[in-house]
Amino acid sequence: MQTTKRITLLDIAADAGVSRATVSLVMRESPLVAAETRERVLLSAERLGYVYDRVAASLRSQRSASVGLVVTSVGNPFFAEITTGVESVLSETGRLAILGQHSESLATQERLLNQLLEYRVDGVILTAVAGTPASAIERLTRNGVNVVLCTRRVPGAAASYVGSDNEAGARAAAGHLLDHGVATVAFVGGVDGSPRRERARGLTAGLVGRGFDPSLLVSIPSPPTREGGYAATVDLLRTATLPVGIQAYNDIVAFGVAAAVRDAGLVVGHDVALIGFDDIQASRFEQPPLTTVDSDAAGIGARAAELFMRPPDERGEHVELMSPARLVVRSSCGCGDDSPAKGG
Structure with a gap:
């Protein structure tokens, strides 16, 4: 041969x-x-x-010029946009992003982080599994890995954080749902973790600010998927008084919500005022186009990479960067429609 x-x-x-x-x-x-x-x-x-021969160079320098990027799901376009933002910064310095997904499994996340340590990555940008202990982050930093947490906090972890202003975005969404005269307000989807808690606080604050009894808010957690949003909405519609205002945990969950509404013989934007979160590209092509909160995913990724790129003597200072969250009004909330769920 x-x-x-x-x-x-x-x-x-x-x-x-x-x-x-x-x-x-x-x-x-x-x-x-x-x-x-x-x-x-x-x-x-x-x-x-x-x-x-980058392997040989890494052995000599004890550095790999690579960064681990660990996210919840590569199937969610939100994380694809974060990845684009990370790459836009890392590519300028010749660094390689190694992508992994944990699918909300602590065991999978542990395996991925162990493998990244074995490959001697220079850093990890991590959307942590809900319930990740601070000790998992400490193990990385103890081995000289620069860690930046992205979109989900880890309580007690000594690491910088980049995310969106979830509370402000959900607060704006709550006011907009009430503008549509809904009889029921529901928060659908998502697992327990800092993004869901922050969005729930913002949603509650927005309702209270408008004189709405927060105890009437219906909260239905679910996996942050189309299937999760669909199943949660089927349960909600069995007892909810129409018209219903739904704040979905993210746009993917909102797509499942919309499908459940249609299958129930109801109309999105008429019987149900629907708002998503993230403003992924597909949201504007939904029918009707999805009203949502723009969380600036690509910007979050770019800022996370920029934090990683800080000089070593600055990395001991843990910082928090928040992207503004902006309500993007389209049709799924009922705007432009002469329905019971109508508003500005």
Whole structure:
């Protein structure tokens, strides 16, 4: 069987007519090499098909130039947009993002974090599983890994955090639902964790601010999926007084809510005023287009990566960055419709 010889620095040196040390300096982007020499070495490397041996470089430096990005589900477009934001920053420095999903499983998250430690990643940007102990974050930092928590807090963890202003976004949504004259207000979807608690607080504050009895708020947790939103809404509609105002935990849950409303023979934007959360791209193409809260997912990802990129002497200062949350009004809430669930 024919084997292909791996191109080495010595091969490039011979082709370019320089020393191996000079080639090494060029590959490490040292400013000590003259521009003409650098160009000649790079042209030789390209002509010979040289591939940088990052594994060997990592062994020498004890650094991998990679960052673990661990999220809840790659199937949720919200996390795809976060990933885009992270990549937009990391790509400028030649760093590689290693993506993993835990699907709300503590065991899966532990396995992923262990593997990232084994690969000697420089940092981890983590949307933690609900219930993650602070000790899981401490283990990473004790091993020299820079940790940035993204969209979900871990109580007691010594790490920086980036997320959206969930309370303000839900507060605005609550007022908008009441503008539509709904008889029932429900918070549907999501598992216990800081995002759901913050959105619940904002929703409650918005209702109280408008004189609505918060004890009448119906809260139905569920997995943050279409299936979870669908099942929760089926239960809600059995007893709710119409018209109903629903704040969905996220846009994916809202899609499941809308399907359950249609299957019950009701109309979104008429019998049910529906608001999502996140403003993923698909929300504007729903029928009717989904009113939602823009949480700036790509911006959250970019800011998380920027926090990771801080100089080592600044990483001991744990900071919190919040993206503004903005209500985006479309049709699912009843705006533009002459229905019982109508408002501005």
